[in-house]
Amino acid sequence: MVDPRTTIINTRLKQIGRIIAVSSGKGGVGKSLVATTLALTLSRTGCKVGLFDLDFTSPSTHLLLGVKDAQPKEDKGIVPPQVNGLEYMSLIYYSHDHAAPLRGVDTSNALIELLAVTQWGKLDFLVIDMPPGIGDAVLDLVRLVKRIEFLIVSTPSQLAFETVRKQVSLLQSLKVPIIGVVENMKMTQASTVKRETEKLGLKFLTEIPYDPKVEESIGDEKKLLETAPAQKIRQLVAAKAL
Amino acid sequence: MHEWALAEAVIATAQQIAKKENLTEVREVSIKIGELQQVEKDILRFALSQLKPANFKNAKFHITRAKTTLKCRACGNTWLFREQGLDKETAEAIHFVPEVAHTYIKCPKCGSPDFEIAEGRGIWLENIKGVR
Numbered sequence: 613m614v615d616p617r618t619t620i621i622n623t624r625l626k627q628i629g630r631i632i633a634v635s636s637g638k639g640g641v642g643k644s645l646v647a648t649t650l651a652l653t654l655s656r657t658g659c660k661v662g663l664f665d666l667d668f669t670s671p672s673t674h675l676l677l678g679v680k681d682a683q684p685k686e687d688k689g690i691v692p693p694q695v696n697g698l699e700y701m702s703l704i705y706y707s708h709d710h711a712a713p714l715r716g717v718d719t720s721n722a723l724i725e726l727l728a729v730t731q732w733g734k735l736d737f738l739v740i741d742m743p744p745g746i747g748d749a750v751l752d753l754v755r756l757v758k759r760i761e762f763l764i765v766s767t768p769s770q771l772a773f774e775t776v777r778k779q780v781s782l783l784q785s786l787k788v789p790i791i792g793v794v795e796n797m798k799m800t801q802a803s804t805v806k807r808e809t810e811k812l813g814l815k816f817l818t819e820i821p822y823d824p825k826v827e828e829s830i831g832d833e834k835k836l837l838e839t840a841p842a843q844k845i846r847q848l849v850a851a852k853a854l
Numbered sequence: 855m856h857e858w859a860l861a862e863a864v865i866a867t868a869q870q871i872a873k874k875e876n877l878t879e880v881r882e883v884s885i886k887i888g889e890l891q892q893v894e895k896d897i898l899r900f901a902l903s904q905l906k907p908a909n910f911k912n913a914k915f916h917i918t919r920a921k922t923t924l925k926c927r928a929c930g931n932t933w934l935f936r937e938q939g940l941d942k943e944t945a946e947a948i949h950f951v952p953e954v955a956h957t958y959i960k961c962p963k964c965g966s967p968d969f970e971i972a973e974g975r976g977i978w979l980e981n982i983k984g985v986r
Contacts, residue, residue: 613886614979616867620859623866689859690950706947706954713956713967721975722953729859
């Protein structure tokens, strides 16, 4: 018995320029915010961009984007709807506001199913919002998506960076490209994360100051793009640093 | 036509196996579909017939349906999935991503959503036969 779904995944993704997984060893560091503002920013430069929320058990990009009634269309698979200019895919279309308590094997199966049946079409970028850690989602993307690249988010906390260090070590040992590290929610002048990132042989992309206005921007694209994270991401995109 | 995407996956995989086994022509493809995903057999068969490449022109597709067995991890209860009783929206959600069964279905004995889909989840390619 063979699972036929994995064979078709790279065919589904072949018209996509770059596939960027926004990831971190720790939860709560701002992955969803970075992924969403990155996708919106790239889209505002005229690129065609998809955003895929792979944090199945704790999705939040739909809240950041203020997704209301969007639903995929069925056409030789699933065609993601356009939300704020993005081709947007999430398990919330099917689990709605209910809990989706998934163990590893179920996470893996749902991920394979959505990669196998989602018809993204032609995109310049697909941004993937990852669940925290180096579990099933990371291992499956590395195994199944040939051209995956990782963008890693940390906070200034030593606790966050130590998990990042483990994630980097895993990805480097598997020879998976890492675009660099973004330091989010910075509140001091300390340059520890920058220094430690460079010691790992990685690019330190930017530091994002803690911005209390992020909370009130949730669900409002205009306000979201005015936050400190969006401004810093815009500078990165403009400088072609990604 | 979500079945179309699954049919494409079946053909691509069967083609890969045929190449590996040096089959010049594929004559039979056996597919198993789990009840949980509620794949429409006729639509799947139609999609397969439309998608088959030249070396599959005489291929027959055998599609069998497998019952879905769910096993509760909390109390050990085992039961069979029944589509009946699910509202249309829930049935459709499970059709697209069978794992959302964990959102809508609970163990009938203890009420836990922590169950294993022991058998009959989705689509499997069982076997292919052909000539070298």
